[in-house]
Amino acid sequence: MSIERISGKEVKAMVREGAKKRMSFAFCLDQSKEPLLMIQPGKKPETLKPPMKKEGGGPPMAWGTYVVRSGAMEMICETAPQRMITELKKFLKRGKPKVNVLFYDDGGNLLDSLKPEKPEGQVTEETAAGISAPGIDKKAVAPLKRRLKRIQPRISLAPGPLELKLKRALAKSVSLINQGRLQEAETMIVVIERAVARTGKDREDEGKAMKRGQREMDQRSLGAQVKRAQSLQASVARAPGKARSRLARALHVAARHLKRRDLDSARDAMDRIEKALTALA
Template sequence: MSADRIQCDEVKGMVREGSKKRMSFGFCLDQLKDPLLMIQPGAKPETLRNPLKQAGGKPPMAWGTYVADSEQMEMICEQAPNAVLQQLKRFLKAGKPKVNVLFYDDGGNLLDSLKPENTDKSRKNLDARDIEAHGIDAKAVLPLKRRLKRIGSRIGLAPGPLELKLKRAMARTIRHINEGRLQEAETLVLVIERAIAALGKDREDEAATMRRGQRESDQRSLGAQVKRAQALQAHVARAPGPARDRLTRAVHVAARLLKQRDLNGARDAMDKIEKALATLV
């Protein structure tokens, strides 16, 4: 299991790693009194002592595990002298994490915390440019990003209290997208669009906004169903002779329904194909 040294400008990447799985960390100063932070996957932070020493680190040291989400990073310190903890806190602060950092001892007691700079301001000003949907299908994200760009400038036209609510909804939408929760993000986008349309601040009325939102949702669903049909076609090709011919015709029926935008009919047809394939296994 390899240990990675984290530089100051890599703190955000460290947070992302903690959002995927539990990580171990070790921290101390090196011989030049420079901060030395190392991380590795897993829950055995004591194994980082040797890599820290090999990299020039010296006691006192702090180590533990951490996990993160879109709101905060929790660092469970199994060993953390107060002086070292403050040095670690300064190092992380210089890296400007976008989340709250909470330091706990291994008994669950809060030792210290670090809030991101300008939390409220950054949250209010989040817009489509803050979308960082790494590892998520770009084609699925693009329609949402386009809609957020469209409504971003119109949020400022809402009256004060509603404007704040819509900005918070926008920030939450972007966090959902970055976490891959696209269905929840789409629901929030539609809520924002309807609110703006209801105020008369959009060229569309509320009904038109609903229809357009439904079209985009159907389009995304259509793409998923097309992929499903393609996968079924590959399975059908491996079915035995008589069954293969019958199921191939059924796949063609499902494809025709998809071309007609009859998503419910296509789903039903593909459900039947899957059941038939299951009986052949």
């Protein structure tokens, strides 16, 4: 292969050549401010300067060598004006090289990089296995993880466009769990469960999915309210005499509501207790 000018459509061919052997390159803008990129085999990029000038190119100019290995095109720039690196990056991006492009100076320092664009419609294949949730109560995370594992294989049975949407929703759920935003994650999971149920690809219909999801949410909410009551109990114990007795009775009422799983009444009762404790402070 001799000296060759590379158009935007030929970026992939440029990558293929770099996968075979080390290549030289030179890049600048021509007199019309259009990108001008030339390549040739070998390690003497400076020899590209005369043909670049002949094609209307001039300073500033970036040149060096490149090679493709391990899924990345490494461009070692012997001269690397920042403006030209930026312009070269834009040029390569339009050509969609499908590999990472790493720009280095001749000292091995990374100057810039370009990641390949994902094909349209491609989504992150995030799964329940990606849940790490560092620093978050495992007992709170476990029910959500279990539900995602249950629904995950059924997503692939949904029609094409819906499958993509549900995969995105699942990936979002995993991200929310890992951030500790469990309530938001649970809402997203309910949406996924209902959507899958509507397709008829789940053993549950939409109504059953809703009821089971609500039970899960209530169970999580119950656990949170029990912890809240336990925390209030310690605060009530520190309240002064008459107020302590009154608040203890109110807390006992809240506990009865929790026992009956009347979460709304329990929340209201504990809201009043917290308000009273604040007034005493």
